[in-house]
Amino acid sequence: MSTEPLARVGAHVPASRAFAYAEQIQAETIQIFVSNPRGWAAPVVDRAIDEKFKEQALTNDLVTWVHAPYLINFGSPTTQTYEKSLASIAYALERAESIGARGVVVHTGSAVDSGYVESAWTQIHEGLLPILDSLPDSAPYLLLEPTAGQGQSLCKRLDDLAYYFAALESHPKVGICLDTCHAFAAGHDLTAPGGVKETLDLLVDVVGKDRLRLIHANDSKDVCGALKDRHANLGAGEIGIEPFADLFRHAAVAGVPLILETPGSETEHGSEVALLKELRGRGR
Ligand SMILES: [Zn+2]
DSSP states (O other), rough: OOSSSSOOOOEOOOGGGGGEEEEEEOEEEEEEEESOSSSSSOOOOOOHHHHHHHHHHHTOOOOOOOOOOOOTOOOSSHHHHHHHHHHHHHHHHHHHHHHTTTEEEOOBBSSSSSHHHHHHHHHHHHHHHHHTTTTTTTTOOOEEEOOOOOOSOOOOSSGGGGHHHHHHOTTTTTTEEEEHHHHHOOOOOOTTTHHHHHHHHHHHHHHHHTTTTEEEOOEEEOOTTOOOOOOTTTTSSSSSHHHHHHHHGGGTTTTTEEEOSSSSHHHHHHHHHHHHHHHHTTTT
């Protein structure tokens, strides 16, 4: 039997019924939103409710992750969007700590305008680094999730994470959330022979060891390189099942949880969690 730490599997769940949902799908890890994912509003923090969540997660042996709002774009040329993005991520990090979450996932964003890329890196350095510096050692990680490479994405491919790490001076609180659908859409062919290994090796090469802290396990409705962010259920898309078995075999994935962000709810996610557990068992 392998002595490697188990890569937990689970799903993004509705915060209002997170624990019932997690139990129904037999999740070992969950991801939630702590505010409207399509808005800027930051709900008032109720420490008692957050503390209760934290205790329940511990009792149920669930590792929690927070997904920050989709509107966040640290590379935006619009001052208001940039400032709201910084406030929103600071809030998400605070709430994540409050509910005992291990990290906050945020999309790597876009410069929007091809002429704004340099300025985007500068403002990421100037705005985000002080937030990271202010975090205590016990704080959750900020997990950068590369997008599908569309438009003026700051991370068109995983190689571009090097710029992010340079802008954030490889801050120890920065980690990576690798979304399989996004990576595939961006042109990393996970279905080619050795494709998963090549992609993960590249990631480790670019950002270093132990930076990969979470995986979003999603199939893709579109072909490799399509630059489209359309998630499919595992096995129902262009990636297929085998690459997910390969993921569990890579050393960089040891102990790294997998979160489903696929269509459907308890029924679909229950089957997919079971499938991931089966694939995980194969290599052990
Ligand atoms: Zn994702």
